[in-house]
Amino acid sequence: MTSxxxxxxxxxxxxKDDEAGTISAVKDLSFHINEGETVGLVGxxxxxxxxxxxxxxxLIEKNASFTEGKTVFEGEDINLFSExxxxxxxxxxxxxxxxxxxxxxxPVHKIGKQIGEVLHLHGFANKTNSIEKTIEILKKVGxxxxxxxxxxxxxxxxxxxxxxxxxxxxxxCNPKLLIADEPTTALDVTIQAQILDLMxxxxxxxxxxxxLITHDLGVxxxxxxxxxxxxxxxxxxxxxxxxxxxxxKHPYTIGLLNSVPNIDSENESRLTxxxxxxxxxxxxxxxxxxxxxxQHAHAKCHEENPPLFKHESQYVRCWxxxxxxxxx
Amino acid sequence: MSSYLVKRIFxxxxxxxxxxxxxxxxxxxxxGNPINHILGxxxxxxxxxxxxxxxxxxxxxxxxxFSYMLNAIQGDLGTSYITGYTVVEEILNRIPITAQLALFxxxxxxxTGIVIGVIAAVKKNTIxxxxxMLLALVGISAPGFWIALFLILLFSYQLNIFxxxxxxxxxSLVLPSITLGLGTAGSIARMTRSSMLDVIKQDYIRTxxxxxxxxxxxxxxxxxxxxxxxxxxxxxxQFGYLMAGAVVTETVFALPGLGxxxxxxxxxxxxxxxxxxxxxxxxxxxIVNFVVDLLYTKLDPRIQYE
Numbered sequence: 001m002t003s004x005x006x007x008x009x010x011x012x013x014x015x016k017d018d019e020a021g022t023i024s025a026v027k028d029l030s031f032h033i034n035e036g037e038t039v040g041l042v043g044x045x046x047x048x049x050x051x052x053x054x055x056x057x058x059l060i061e062k063n064a065s066f067t068e069g070k071t072v073f074e075g076e077d078i079n080l081f082s083e084x085x086x087x088x089x090x091x092x093x094x095x096x097x098x099x100x101x102x103x104x105x106x107p108v109h110k111i112g113k114q115i116g117e118v119l120h121l122h123g124f125a126n127k128t129n130s131i132e133k134t135i136e137i138l139k140k141v142g143x144x145x146x147x148x149x150x151x152x153x154x155x156x157x158x159x160x161x162x163x164x165x166x167x168x169x170x171x172x173c174n175p176k177l178l179i180a181d182e183p184t185t186a187l188d189v190t191i192q193a194q195i196l197d198l199m200x201x202x203x204x205x206x207x208x209x210x211x212l213i214t215h216d217l218g219v220x221x222x223x224x225x226x227x228x229x230x231x232x233x234x235x236x237x238x239x240x241x242x243x244x245x246x247x248x249k250h251p252y253t254i255g256l257l258n259s260v261p262n263i264d265s266e267n268e269s270r271l272t273x274x275x276x277x278x279x280x281x282x283x284x285x286x287x288x289x290x291x292x293x294x295q296h297a298h299a300k301c302h303e304e305n306p307p308l309f310k311h312e313s314q315y316v317r318c319w320x321x322x323x324x325x326x327x328x
Numbered sequence: 329m330s331s332y333l334v335k336r337i338f339x340x341x342x343x344x345x346x347x348x349x350x351x352x353x354x355x356x357x358x359x360g361n362p363i364n365h366i367l368g369x370x371x372x373x374x375x376x377x378x379x380x381x382x383x384x385x386x387x388x389x390x391x392x393x394f395s396y397m398l399n400a401i402q403g404d405l406g407t408s409y410i411t412g413y414t415v416v417e418e419i420l421n422r423i424p425i426t427a428q429l430a431l432f433x434x435x436x437x438x439x440t441g442i443v444i445g446v447i448a449a450v451k452k453n454t455i456x457x458x459x460x461m462l463l464a465l466v467g468i469s470a471p472g473f474w475i476a477l478f479l480i481l482l483f484s485y486q487l488n489i490f491x492x493x494x495x496x497x498x499x500s501l502v503l504p505s506i507t508l509g510l511g512t513a514g515s516i517a518r519m520t521r522s523s524m525l526d527v528i529k530q531d532y533i534r535t536x537x538x539x540x541x542x543x544x545x546x547x548x549x550x551x552x553x554x555x556x557x558x559x560x561x562x563x564x565x566q567f568g569y570l571m572a573g574a575v576v577t578e579t580v581f582a583l584p585g586l587g588x589x590x591x592x593x594x595x596x597x598x599x600x601x602x603x604x605x606x607x608x609x610x611x612x613x614x615i616v617n618f619v620v621d622l623l624y625t626k627l628d629p630r631i632q633y634e
Contacts, residue, residue, distance in 0.1 A: 059537055084542075091539035098538075103531040108553045108628060117549075118539045153629040169539065 005209050006056070006177055007032040011069040013051055013060070013233075015281075022065075023282040025051050026233045029069075033177065036207040040224030040241070042214060042256070044278050048233040049213045053179045056211075057096055058086050074176070092122040095170035099182035101162035105154035111138075112150030115169050122173045133172075141168040141198060160191035164198065171202050178203075181213045196223055217260050221245060229253050232278065232289035239314040249316040251294045288319070296320055332633035336621075340614050347610040348400070352393050355599055361385075362409050362597040383409065400607070406600030408593075415604035418589060425495055426585035429577070430570050432505035437512030438563055442556070444513065445520025449555075450547060452525060460517060467514025472573050476507045476580040493582040504581045508573045512566045519562050523555040530554070557628050564620030568613045 011029035014022045026048040033039045041049050054060045056071055058079070070077045078089060090096075098104045106114060115134045119125035125133045131150060138146035141164045154162055163183065170178055180199065184192040196219065203210055212223055220227055220241065227244045229237040229252065237250040248254045255274035276293040288294070291301040300319050309321045363376050363385070380386045384395065399406065405415035413421075441464075448460035483503060484492040491500045527533065528551055536550045571587075578587035586605060593601035624631045 057538060059534060087540045087542055089540070090537065091541075096538040098531060098535065100531055104535045106532040106536065106550055106554070107630060109550075117536075117541070121540045155630045166535070169535075 003035055004032050005035045005037075005074065006211075007070075007072040008052075008056070009070040009072065011052065011055065013048070013055055013069075014065055015061075016065065017282075024233060025281055026055075029230075029233075029235060031228055031235065031238065033209045033211055035176070036203070036209055037226065038203065038210040038212055038224050040212045040214065040220040040227045041230060042217065042220055042227060043230035044215060046278055046281065047230045049230055050181055052230075053096070053181050053211065053213050056179060057090055057094060059090075059096075088122070091118045091170075091175075092173045093175055094177045094179065095173070095175040096179040096181065097163070097166045097170045097183050099185050101159050101166055101186060104166055105162055107154055109153075110150065111152050111154065111157070111165055114154075115150075115165070115172055118169050118172050124173050137168045137172050138165070140202070141165075141171070142194075143168070159187055160194065163187060163191075163195055167195070167198060167202070171206065171208070174206050175208055177209045177211065179211045179213070182215070183212075184219060185214070185216070192219070199223070217256060229256070232284065233281065234289075234317065235308065235315070236290065236317045237315065238308075243314055247314075249311060249314055249321060250290075250318050251296055251320075252290050255293075288317075329633055336618060340618060343614055344607070344611055348397060348607055349393070351603055351606045351610075352389075352396070355603055356389055358594075358597075360597050362599055365597045366409055396603070400604075405604035405607070408601045409598045410593075410596050410601075415600050418601060419586065419604065419608055422584055422586050422589050425501075425583055426574055426578070426587060428501055429504055429508060429574055429583070429585060430567070432501055433507075433509035433512065433570060433573075434563070434567070435509075436505050437509035437566070438516055440509065441513040441516025442520050442552075442559065444517040445559075446524055446547065446552065448517065448521040449524035449528065457521075461521070464514040464517040467510040467517070469514075470510070472507055472511070472576045473580055475510055476503070476577060479503045479507060480581075493580075495583050500581070500583070504577045504583060507580075508570060508577045511569065511573065512563075515566060516559060516562060519559050520555060523558050524551055527551045527555045553627060557624065560620055560623055560627060564617045567616040571609050571613060 007030075009030050011026050012024070013026040014024045017023050029048070029052060031039070041052065043049050051060065055069075069079065071079050073089070073094065078086065081089070105111075112131060112134050115137060116125065116130040119130055119133055120127075134150055135146045138149060143149055143161065143164050149157070149161075154165075157165065167183075178199075183199070184195050187195060199210065200223070202208065210223070212219070214220060224241045226240050227238070228235055229244075229250065231252050237244070237248070237253045239249075244253065245257065248257055252274070255272075258272045259274060261271060274293055279289065279292070286305065287303055288297070288301040288305055291297040294301065298319070306317050306319045306322075308315050308317045311321050362383070363371070363379050367375060367379060377386075384392060387395075396406065403416065405419075407414050408418055411418065444460045444464060448457045448464075451457050451460075480492055480503065483489045490503050494500060533546060533550055536546055541550065574585060574587035575590060576587070577583070578585045579591050582588070586609070590602060590605045592598075593605065621633075625633065
């Protein structure tokens with residue numbers, strides 16, 4: 001029996017803009033993550049994935065306002081926590097790795113010090129044993145010569161090594177939830193595979209839940225148990241990974257899958273990209289935000305934004321599935 | 329590193345040589361001559377001629393320059409026309425005051441500037457930020473003699489806390505150091521602010537936040553060292569302004585340092601003293617900047633000299 005670790009309820013995130021006023025980046029977002037589960041959050045740039053991740057950690061920029069929503073983590077709404085309480089959760093129970101390993105480490109501190117800091121902050125090490133523990137963690141993430149790497153500076157390491165260091169830092173306190181925001185995007189393909197492997201191994205060992213944010217469906221198919229597809233700040237489809245790849249329902253998901261090359265496909269058909277571009281945030285006021293790029297758009301799509309329909313185990317936000325399922 | 333040091337020391341010597349040529353030329357371009365000054369208006373032709381020969385001023389300028397430099401390399405900067413002491417003695421007598429003044433004002437200016445800059449950056453676009461930047465602007469814009477007079481009026485005349493002028497231990501250096509340090513503080517505050525704002529936006533600060541670091545740890549452990557790299561360059565460059573400022577400050581506060589020495593030497597056309605002092609100050613500025621360059625490697629491990 002898996003239990004629910006994190007539950008996001010009705011996230012509304014908006015940004016204040018001097019010209020356009022308030023721009024809504026995420027609308028009515030709800031999902032959950034079970035213990036030890038990997039949930040993939042997919043979507044094009046600007047769909048609100050990273051903002052969602054940052055707001056779970058309450059690391060969102062100051063000009064963003066979080067109008068509504070609950071972040072229930074281990075049964076408590078951490079949005080109500082004080083900044084101090086939040087600091088004791090960050091890097092400890094919930095940790096995060098980022099897209100850019102090249103710039104995500106402090107250039108003037110040694111690797112050992114940067115990992116030691118997170119251990120120290122959360123009481124996992126004291127001054128005498130922090131180097132020892134740091135070396136242990138570095139070895140665990142597959143860094144060779146860990147004893148000498150602790151005395152290196154970030155610029156002396158390659159991108160892949162730096163991402164390993166980031167993972168070491170994120171996993172140092174044995175977190176319940178790891179948020180990985182495009183962890184492999186900046187790395188080349190062979191390193192990508194190694195990093196994903198590493199995440200899988202660590203997840204099994206520590207039973208850590210992973211929220212994997214990416215635009216790369218290949219990464220999702222390899223890693224995720226369940227997938228959430230986001231478009232224009234809202235969930236358009238949610239399903240377990242097999243169902244999503246076998247029977248995508250939302251026209252956007254179908255479009256995404258069609259725009260990825262498939263080595264198994266027998267007919268060497270051309271890739272079909274989704275027509276048009278993601279509209280700028282704040283432009284679409286009513287109706288389904290995907291309608292302009294959708295082949296199936298009809299009158300109702302222009303009038304009203306569809307709710308999330310439940311269709312068997314799948315959730316889909318599209319009027320095409322109106323009669324088939326119940327509204328969630 | 330050692331080949332870098334050799335290269336740097338070599339270029340430093342070339343620079344000082346260039347400065348010496350410039351100083352020599354400028355001094356001989358200044359109207360007025362030391363003979364008139366020493367002998368007065370009623371000197372006879374004969375005594376003028378005699379003094380010229382004694383001071384070596386009868387020779388051509390290039391010859392004078394070479395003999396001067398030959399002595400300078402051996403540590404002899406000549407003898408003052410007026411006091412009869414050697415220039416080296418004069419400098420050694422007066423350097424403690426100027427060195428203390430430079431040190432105190434540097435420390436005061438750097439600490440105040442960095443603190444104000446950090447506050448302004450952390451409290452960006454608030455009243456604290458605006459107040460801090462207004463203060464910095466005043467520090468940069470207000471002329472030294474004005475600040476000096478203002479401080480004397482307030483702290484010496486009205487409140488009677490510090491002496492008005494003259495040198496009598498540490499207390500007499502407090503107001504001059506503040507006077508001299510305010511400009512430095514202003515420039516450093518502005519640089520620190522913009523540099524901090526730049527660093528705060530960096531990805532590694534977000535990482536530190538995600539690790540659970542608190543505000544103070546973010547500012548002092550993670551941002552400041554990165555933000556100080558350009559500030560240290562500025563501190564090095566400020567040393568030159570400090571030397572120039574010392575001239576005004578020491579004169580206003582009647583401190584017997586190098587700055588007031590140079591003023592009196594110029595007004596009495598005491599060529600050896602002026603020359604020696606300018607050369608000495610230029611060398612100090614060059615050396616300080618060299619030390620600052622070496623400091624970089626301590627602040628930023630990415631910088632390595634080869």
